Amino acid sequence: MQITGRNQLKGKVVKVVHGVTSSEVQLEIAEGMIVTGLITKGAAESMNIQVGDELVAIIKATSVMFGKE
Numbered sequence: 666m667q668i669t670g671r672n673q674l675k676g677k678v679v680k681v682v683h684g685v686t687s688s689e690v691q692l693e694i695a696e697g698m699i700v701t702g703l704i705t706k707g708a709a710e711s712m713n714i715q716v717g718d719e720l721v722a723i724i725k726a727t728s729v730m731f732g733k734e
Contacts, residue, residue, distance in 0.1 A: 670723035674700055678718045681709065690714060692722050 676694035688709035692700045700722045714720070 670725040672724040
């Protein structure tokens with residue numbers, strides 16, 4: 666499969682929370698480093714995403730924001 670998203674982070678699913686229409690997926694990409702994504706519940710169910718699964722988070726954004734206090 667070829668995709669245009671170049672920012673790819675491999676990791677293991679550590680948490681899945683299903684809502685009414687969406688699912689929150691937490692992916693541990695390194696020890697203590699979690700990436701959280703929100704996808705449709707239908708997508709999570711069709712992919713059968715479960716804790717322990719190995720996934721790739723593919724990030725494509727038109728902007729990046731940084732903050733500092």
